[in-house]
Amino acid sequence: MSISETHLKGARLNDLADLAKTLGNSHRLLLLEHIGGGEKTVEALSDLAGLSVANASQHLQQLKRSGFVQSRREGKNVLYRLGGGPIAALLAALRACAEHNRSEIRELISDSLWQQDKLEAISREELLQRMQETEIVLLDVRSESEYAAGHLPGAVNIPLDELELRLAEVPRDQEVVAYCRGNYCALSGKAVTILRALGRNARQLRGGM
Template sequence: MSPDLPPKKRLFEQFARVAKALASANRLALLEALAQGERSVETLSQAVDMSVANTSHHLQILRDGGLVQSRKEGLQVIYRLTDDAIPTVVGGICGLAERHLAEVERIVRENFDRRDSLTPVRRDQLLQMARAGEATVIDVRPAGEYEAGHIPGAINIPLDTLPERLAELPIEQEIVAYCRGPYCMLAFEAVEKLRLSGYRARRLEDGFPEWKAEQLPIAKHTQ
């Protein structure tokens, strides 16, 4: 970049580096995975269904854009988000696309809105319900994501274990399920299973990353 450019132009060039790092479906998937907690390259490659080499390539671009950082842990390279506000930024882009791109609106309507007609629970509502003992909160993400951080008081019931763990849930109380974010299908599927089993169930409006970005209380697994 030429030092002769005006400061505003130089700043916009740097801002564009961040936007360029975001301009990939694979990298958005990696950011969603990292929003659940820090992970190794190998674990991330499994989470987003890419090869380790391809995952490393995209992580390098995200790091160059200032969105992730890494550290060594033995032979593993562990990545994390640089800022808890990143899910909010990505959410803003997604919301803009929903409002102004017809294809996005169609995909959301056909695959998400039609699947659950009940109004999801807002974050502030869930906080009040949980504190008042008016709801049982379940985290249907895999155990490793739950251990990295979760809503206080939430019970970890990964989706594939839900059928055999239904007896742990109170039939007389509303169940609120959450997972990785607004486009994560785990919570939708959990709510469907719960309703078919006679439970009153709804999902959180988005997921754990958005909860954390709002600086609401979080808990971590302790041995």
């Protein structure tokens, strides 16, 4: 491959990365979902997405700069529609990919319920020692109300059903120790399975609370 071809390929990949970066925001994807249902005003989109008009406008401008949406003025209103090109097909492909990933995680979770004994657990004594030696994320995957009623010192609360959406709150370079209610609670085992499936170093606390 010649130098000019390499530069051309690099430029195309940079353009692709910019498009992916624009789509890497849940609010923008939600706005695109609503726009895909038909042309809408900024005010209508902000209500549907649960955003302020100013915040929705900022996201829409970023989508417009990348060509994902187009706009037109009608009186005092600005209306948005999907841009040209295979945008609807792209969104459908993203949904299909996300559903595929969720299905694989669900299979792992289902399997883990029958193989809890195979999940590497950490004892309280080992946890205390490990916390003195290195930084560990102690993750409480119970509900917010249970966490508020009492939790282990230093624990971060992310309920299991929010874990995938809030994964960015879990440092990638630190070991995660998840815990829940006790020996018969499966929440921490599910959390460890999810975290490991997503490439995180995770273990569960033996015995939980």
